[in-house]
Amino acid sequence: MIPISQPQMKRLTAVHGWSGVILGLLLFTVVITGTVAVFADEIARWSAGSSTERGIDRPIDGIVRDLAEKLPLFYLDDVAVWKTDAGELMAFFHSHAENPATGQPDEYGAMFRIDPASGAVLDRNEGFMWKQPWAWDPSALRHFLVDLHVQLYLPDPWGLIVTGVLGLLMMAAAVTGFLMHRHMIRDLFVAERPGARLVSARDRHVLASSWSLPFAIVLAFTGSFFSFATTVSFPIVAQVAFGGDREAMAGTLFEPPVVEDTRRVRAADLDAIRAIALDEVGGPLTFVSIHHYGRADSRIHVWHAADDGRLGFTQTVFDGASGAFLGVKPQVGNSPSTGNTIRTLMWPLHVGDFAGLVSKAVWGALGATTCFVILSGLRLWVRRREAEPLWRRFGRALTVTSLGLPVAMLASAWAYFLALPAADPFFWTPLGFLAGAVACIVLGLRVATEDRLRALFWRILTWACLLLPPLRLATGGTSWAEALARGHGEVLSIDLLLLAAGGLMWWARSRSRARTIVRDRPAMEPAE
Amino acid sequence: MSGLAAAAAVATTLAATAWLAATDPKRRRAFRLPPFRGRRRPRLALCAALVPGVLLLWTGNGAGFLIWLGVCSVAGWATAAVPPARTARAAERLAATAAGIGKALRVPGGGARSAARAAARIDALERRVAALEAALAAAALGERDPMVARLADYQAARAAQRAGDA
Numbered sequence A: 001m002i003p004i005s006q007p008q009m010k011r012l013t014a015v016h017g018w019s020g021v022i023l024g025l026l027l028f029t030v031v032i033t034g035t036v037a038v039f040a041d042e043i044a045r046w047s048a049g050s051s052t053e054r055g056i057d058r059p060i061d062g063i064v065r066d067l068a069e070k071l072p073l074f075y076l077d078d079v080a081v082w083k084t085d086a087g088e089l090m091a092f093f094h095s096h097a098e099n100p101a102t103g104q105p106d107e108y109g110a111m112f113r114i115d116p117a118s119g120a121v122l123d124r125n126e127g128f129m130w131k132q133p134w135a136w137d138p139s140a141l142r143h144f145l146v147d148l149h150v151q152l153y154l155p156d157p158w159g160l161i162v163t164g165v166l167g168l169l170m171m172a173a174a175v176t177g178f179l180m181h182r183h184m185i186r187d188l189f190v191a192e193r194p195g196a197r198l199v200s201a202r203d204r205h206v207l208a209s210s211w212s213l214p215f216a217i218v219l220a221f222t223g224s225f226f227s228f229a230t231t232v233s234f235p236i237v238a239q240v241a242f243g244g245d246r247e248a249m250a251g252t253l254f255e256p257p258v259v260e261d262t263r264r265v266r267a268a269d270l271d272a273i274r275a276i277a278l279d280e281v282g283g284p285l286t287f288v289s290i291h292h293y294g295r296a297d298s299r300i301h302v303w304h305a306a307d308d309g310r311l312g313f314t315q316t317v318f319d320g321a322s323g324a325f326l327g328v329k330p331q332v333g334n335s336p337s338t339g340n341t342i343r344t345l346m347w348p349l350h351v352g353d354f355a356g357l358v359s360k361a362v363w364g365a366l367g368a369t370t371c372f373v374i375l376s377g378l379r380l381w382v383r384r385r386e387a388e389p390l391w392r393r394f395g396r397a398l399t400v401t402s403l404g405l406p407v408a409m410l411a412s413a414w415a416y417f418l419a420l421p422a423a424d425p426f427f428w429t430p431l432g433f434l435a436g437a438v439a440c441i442v443l444g445l446r447v448a449t450e451d452r453l454r455a456l457f458w459r460i461l462t463w464a465c466l467l468l469p470p471l472r473l474a475t476g477g478t479s480w481a482e483a484l485a486r487g488h489g490e491v492l493s494i495d496l497l498l499l500a501a502g503g504l505m506w507w508a509r510s511r512s513r514a515r516t517i518v519r520d521r522p523a524m525e526p527a528e
Numbered sequence B: 001m002s003g004l005a006a007a008a009a010v011a012t013t014l015a016a017t018a019w020l021a022a023t024d025p026k027r028r029r030a031f032r033l034p035p036f037r038g039r040r041r042p043r044l045a046l047c048a049a050l051v052p053g054v055l056l057l058w059t060g061n062g063a064g065f066l067i068w069l070g071v072c073s074v075a076g077w078a079t080a081a082v083p084p085a086r087t088a089r090a091a092e093r094l095a096a097t098a099a100g101i102g103k104a105l106r107v108p109g110g111g112a113r114s115a116a117r118a119a120a121r122i123d124a125l126e127r128r129v130a131a132l133e134a135a136l137a138a139a140a141l142g143e144r145d146p147m148v149a150r151l152a153d154y155q156a157a158r159a160a161q162r163a164g165d166a
Helices: A006-037 A040-048 A061-069 A140-151 A158-180 A198-242 A246-254 A270-280 A338-351 A356-384 A389-419 A425-446 A450-474 A480-486 A489-520 B002-023 B025-030 B042-058 B062-081 B084-140 B146-165
Strands: A078-083 A089-099 A104-114 A121-127 A285-291 A299-304 A314-319 A325-329
Touching (some): A006 A040, A006 A158, A006 A198, A040 A140, A040 A389, A040 A489, A061 A089, A061 A270, A140 A389, A140 A425, A198 A246, A198 A338, A198 A356, A198 B062, A338 A356, A356 A389, A356 B062, A425 A450, A480 A489, B002 B025, B002 B042
Antiparallel strands (some): A078 A089, A078 A285, A285 A299
């Protein structure tokens, strides 16, 4: 226990409470979308109508070589090859140019969507392709949900700055909460006391936050790191150490030193490199990046997903001309370091993507716990001030956000599936979310009592969950029989999860209604 | 193998956590339960809860350690958040379900034998009832069946005995 004086405790309480109240609803938005985004790959496979693993598991050398031969040298500066969640191979031949829309250097080139089995080009697009997600992301739903979590759908770089600040806020709330709560160990097993009293609300918040404290700090820190890395940290490092030259900084931090040699040579066999990479490190290969394709100083980087006890991504480097294995490259710098180890751990610690669905499920549960902590803390704050009309209105806003946000996310999924057969899902998915959110806010303003509002949201959530799988099937999604025949678990799992969630909400609602009827029934008079 | 180690570590920690929760003095006081009477051994239970995680780290199973930490955070909260009365009810239900499953597993051998015995007994009883009905019907027609005669004699003797007692 850390000794804290009375004035210090008052200050800590003020920081803990007000920081939560001012930005708590936004923080809840980021955390709940993050909880869903943990399953981003699974959602992509479920919504895109396929369930293929992303590992590059077929020969790619012939495909890449054929395409490279037909392209001008400008496009061969950098080549990226990966497989989408829909099972299609993507190859992006590009160089660097200033994007007139942003005024920043960007990657310009030709992107090919390829059938990995036949090698046939299904689609070709040209431009600053990372700004055109429809060309490379098979699921607009996944794209939207991840974007909402990462930058709240705000323009660059403001969204990242806001989510970074929210991460810092979460850390501040966790640390002040830890310091404020003097009997954390002694209260570690005290469940919510009965009676729906103020102390019950406090018990609920304290218990959940005590158990989730370590992860709240980890998730907040790693989240802030990712938000601030590109918006604040790298520009500062570039300014301080490289005189503002970001490309020089990227070269030093992320590229092994190579002596420039512009002679054209035959590029190394990518399939032989794939085999060596698997042999050296193992695990599914998710991304191949070729710097200076077909040049004597070419370098090939192969990314291995976390697997078999490895926590983070591993990167192997090859000579792009001879195909010789040059070693495993740290993510930062060119030799192993503590900084690199910490950097490598950031991603798995934030998203839980290191042991398949098991670790993702655990991280999803941790996200749900954090949502509970935020909501229970805000409810406790409102409960203490419910006599004041302003805080009662804040309580209403809390109800609208906590139940309306899941409704809006489901609305985005509905819009995605409805738009899939004929319209642009990248346009309609965010619009569906917006429509759902606006409808929830209107309901929050119009419905008179809190109980009715909750019941209404609950009913909407129930039906939105129950009817989403039939909608997916009706709009041409993979059928259960097809999914079972191909061994694609995600399609069936997410459908069943939605049906189970809807069924559970239905059951919970009917049970609570039955209890309310029994409670509200007038007592029988003796004469009756 | 590393997955099994993580699962074993999680199971050990959760068992220790459940023990600590069930015997926690403040929790019992808050829910007006009598103090725990046995030996609580909180330090030993705490060691049992934490050592599996240390062992996972010691053996270099980083993924297992993170999963252990995550599961224990969520499941520890879930264990502590359930009030003791509900935990007791859940334990009773669990015990009843386990007993039911055990019974169902024992049925195939013993159940078949007892079912055969019951069927044989029912057959014998049905035969005896049919014989008695036939005898009673014959008595009603004035014939003195030996079995009915024995019954009538027995009833007359019992009636005389009761009268004597009175």
